[in-house]
Amino acid sequence: MKIVVCVKQVPDSAAKVTVENGKVTWGDAPLVINPWDEFAVEAALRQKEALGGTVTAVTIGGEGTKDALKHALAMGADDAILVNDPALGTLDTQAVAQLLAAAIKKIGGVEMVFFGRQAIDGDSGIVPAQTARLLGWPSLTLASVIQAEAGAVRVERSTEEGRQIVKAKLPAVLSVAKDYGEPRYPSFMGIRKAQRAEIPTLALADLGIPAPAAVVTWPEVMNLPARDVKCEIIGGTPEEAANALVDKLIAEKVL
Amino acid sequence: MKTWVYIDHFQGQAIPASWEAVGLGKTLGAVTALVFGSGVEALAKSACEYGADEVLLADDASLADFRAETYASTLSAAAAAGTPGLLLFPTTTRGRELAAMAAIDLKTGVLVDVTALEAKGEEIVVTRPVYAGKIMTKETCSTRPYVITLRGRAFAKPAPQAGKTGAVTRIEVRGEALTSVEGYARGESGVSLADANVIVSGGRGISNNPALTPPAGLDEKAAEIWKAQQGFAMVNELASVLGAAVGASRAAVDAGYIPYAHQVGQTGKVVSPNLYIACGISGAIQHQAGMRNSKVIVAVNKDAEAPIFKLARFGMVGDVWQIVPALTAAFKKKLGK
Ligand SMILES: Cc1cc2nc3c(=O)[nH]c(=O)nc-3n(C[C@H](O)[C@H](O)[C@H](O)COP(=O)(O)OP(=O)(O)OC[C@H]3O[C@@H](n4cnc5c(N)ncnc54)[C@H](O)[C@@H]3O)c2cc1C
Ligand SMILES: Nc1ncnc2c1ncn2[C@@H]1O[C@H](COP(=O)(O)O)[C@@H](O)[C@H]1O
Numbered sequence: 349m350k351i352v353v354c355v356k357q358v359p360d361s362a363a364k365v366t367v368e369n370g371k372v373t374w375g376d377a378p379l380v381i382n383p384w385d386e387f388a389v390e391a392a393l394r395q396k397e398a399l400g401g402t403v404t405a406v407t408i409g410g411e412g413t414k415d416a417l418k419h420a421l422a423m424g425a426d427d428a429i430l431v432n433d434p435a436l437g438t439l440d441t442q443a444v445a446q447l448l449a450a451a452i453k454k455i456g457g458v459e460m461v462f463f464g465r466q467a468i469d470g471d472s473g474i475v476p477a478q479t480a481r482l483l484g485w486p487s488l489t490l491a492s493v494i495q496a497e498a499g500a501v502r503v504e505r506s507t508e509e510g511r512q513i514v515k516a517k518l519p520a521v522l523s524v525a526k527d528y529g530e531p532r533y534p535s536f537m538g539i540r541k542a543q544r545a546e547i548p549t550l551a552l553a554d555l556g557i558p559a560p561a562a563v564v565t566w567p568e569v570m571n572l573p574a575r576d577v578k579c580e581i582i583g584g585t586p587e588e589a590a591n592a593l594v595d596k597l598i599a600e601k602v603l
Numbered sequence: 604m605k606t607w608v609y610i611d612h613f614q615g616q617a618i619p620a621s622w623e624a625v626g627l628g629k630t631l632g633a634v635t636a637l638v639f640g641s642g643v644e645a646l647a648k649s650a651c652e653y654g655a656d657e658v659l660l661a662d663d664a665s666l667a668d669f670r671a672e673t674y675a676s677t678l679s680a681a682a683a684a685g686t687p688g689l690l691l692f693p694t695t696t697r698g699r700e701l702a703a704m705a706a707i708d709l710k711t712g713v714l715v716d717v718t719a720l721e722a723k724g725e726e727i728v729v730t731r732p733v734y735a736g737k738i739m740t741k742e743t744c745s746t747r748p749y750v751i752t753l754r755g756r757a758f759a760k761p762a763p764q765a766g767k768t769g770a771v772t773r774i775e776v777r778g779e780a781l782t783s784v785e786g787y788a789r790g791e792s793g794v795s796l797a798d799a800n801v802i803v804s805g806g807r808g809i810s811n812n813p814a815l816t817p818p819a820g821l822d823e824k825a826a827e828i829w830k831a832q833q834g835f836a837m838v839n840e841l842a843s844v845l846g847a848a849v850g851a852s853r854a855a856v857d858a859g860y861i862p863y864a865h866q867v868g869q870t871g872k873v874v875s876p877n878l879y880i881a882c883g884i885s886g887a888i889q890h891q892a893g894m895r896n897s898k899v900i901v902a903v904n905k906d907a908e909a910p911i912f913k914l915a916r917f918g919m920v921g922d923v924w925q926i927v928p929a930l931t932a933a934f935k936k937k938l939g940k
Contacts, residue, residue, distance in 0.1 A: 361735070361869060361888075365734040366738065383870070441703070442707060468735055469734055471715070471732070472713070472715045472716075473715070474706075474713050474715060476703075477703035478703045478704065481707040486782045487671050502785075504788055505696075508696060509787070510787055510788065512786075513785040513788055514785065515782065515783050517781070526863065526870055527863050562712075563711065563744050563745045564744050565742070565744075566740045566741065567728070567741050567743060569738055569739070571739075572738065572895075577900075577915070577916045579902070579912045579913070579914075580916065580917050580918070581912075581920060582917055582918065583920075587929050590919075590933035591933045593930065594933045594934055596917065597878065597917075602878050602898070602899045
């Protein structure tokens with residue numbers, strides 16, 4: 349089974365992200381693999397362990413985003429591919445999806461493609477379904493249980509209303525929900541292997557497509573409006589404090 | 604602006620954010636509601652009562668369960684013919700997926716999980732939180748139609764006008780389903796945190812009650828969970844007096860106190876109730892990402908330095924085991940329950 353997992357590099361989830369001089373900044377916080385994508389790598393590796401095959405990690409981004417690929421390699425992915433080209437500008441979800449769909453076709457013979465649920469920078473959660481649409485493959489998003497066998501996959505999806513059980517033929521696109529199970533830590537051997545790995549780059553000419561342009565733009569980024577809340581500490585015995593709080597909430601028409 | 608609104612529903616029950624989208628659409632002009640499913644004429648009727656001027660109805664046995672591919676093909680074919688300037692969806696699992704696919708078909712972009720929208724003539728600029736709500740961005744799209752998903756509770760829900768009607772046009776199902784739905788598994792049922800007006804949440808602090816004696820024979824971990832369950836029973840009581848949903852921090856979920864469906868935060872649900880009561884939650888940045896937009900936040904924590912107090916409008920410094928039951932009693936008394 350040939351498996352691909354798509355990963356993105358993002359600022360650490362604990363980073364203090366702000367806008368300075370009209371630009372987004374996260375100070376000296378590290379860039380890491382998107383936390384949701386670790387679940388995707390975990391799911392890809394478990395499928396490989398159950399069915400045999402290979403796991404290839406793919407990212408679209410600059411040279412520095414190879415670190416996200418190295419994390420996937422350290423977790424156990426067999427190889428990795430960077431998609432990068434000087435002609436690529438800022439991307440939006442449909443541009444990323446076009447590049448990923450082209451890369452998946454270029455790799456060839458892929459039966460399962462795993463995605464994270466969403467990237468924690470843009471918070472879109474759109475790329476998996478868009479890539480599936482471009483490939484014409486079934487889209488099985490938010491999978492929490494995945495059972496694949498020759499040519500088919502059965503998935504339990506975590507939706508707002510509970511678990512939906514869905515079947516589809518392979519090849520298919522899957523995104524992985526948090527309740528799939530905790531991603532493994534990179535092993536010592538894996539980290540060493542990842543450090544030595546040669547990561548090839550695919551350019552637009554290799555993919556055989558023109559540079560997809562972003563149609564969604566961010567004309568302005570803004571810090572949050574100052575939350576002019578001053579916390580009012582309510583003291584007294586628990587009973588006094590509770591009664592005082594309820595009176596205030598009623599007076600402010602919160603209830 | 605010619606606006607189409609996808610009415611998201613689960614087995615015929617509309618998601619409230621669908622009506623919020625109709626309400627927003629009405630501020631921009633005429634609204635066409637898209638109602639897809641099997642046996643969903645009643646929803647078409649409701650859409651008109653909530654303000655839709657007309658309905659495009661795809662009602663067919665093959666649409667009984669949401670299937671991204673056929674729903675998207677049906678929608679895209681209709682949009683290619685009807686040329687709306689704006690397509691609105693609620694930001695639900697289905698809404699996101701449908702918007703994503705329709706945008707590919709219509710060769711346009713998607714603006715996701717939007718919390719404010721400005722229209723100047725035929726141009727739209729939206730505002731949305733990014734980086735887990737740490738910053739906001741204005742966003743627009745150079746191609747048409749605009750495809751936009753709206754965050755629940757960010758826009759006002761219109762009052763329905765009983766008896767208001769509109770033209771209902773039936774449309775054909777397009778595309779081929781690539782998945783088959785086998786059914787729905789039991790287990791964590793939907794916890795309607797996203798729609799809740801009041802949420803009471805518990806964190807790791809909930810299990811911290813040295814005075815409780817667990818039943819004999821439990822190991823340390825089981826004893827902690829037992830204590831946490833007593834803690835969540837206490838939280839549940841407060842929630843039931845307030846008609847509130849119950850939330851939790853990731854620490855509480857990871858420790859096995861309560862199912863993941865209750866988790867609020869960056870890797871859980873994003874909520875925006877009128878009132879959020881955090882009990883024994885420190886207020887880590889990833890938790891804040893999920894609840895920062897609550898109108899009024901009340902924090903109960905024994906540590907006066909806990910970051911949650913930086914966000915809270917009201918704080919009570921002390922032991923949840925004393926304060927939460929006192930709150931339950933006070934609300935009961937003052938709300939006449
Ligand atoms: C990638 C990533 C994603 C994450 N996503 C989420 C997320 O979605 N949601 C989330 O919540 N967290 C998330 N986290 C975890 C987050 O960083 C915190 O670890 C978590 O929110 C802490 O939960 P807590 O406040 O319940 O526990 P703690 O931080 O341990 O706080 C417990 C609090 O209870 C108080 N307390 C203890 N005993 C009592 C008592 N008897 N009475 C009153 N107060 C008491 C303490 O003073 C303390 O402030 C994420 C972390 C990472 C790295
Ligand atoms: N630049 C990228 N390179 C590779 N995969 C990506 C990229 N951007 C997004 N993805 C994948 O798509 C998922 C959803 O991203 P998004 O729709 O941007 O929130 C992520 O979790 C990744 O698996």
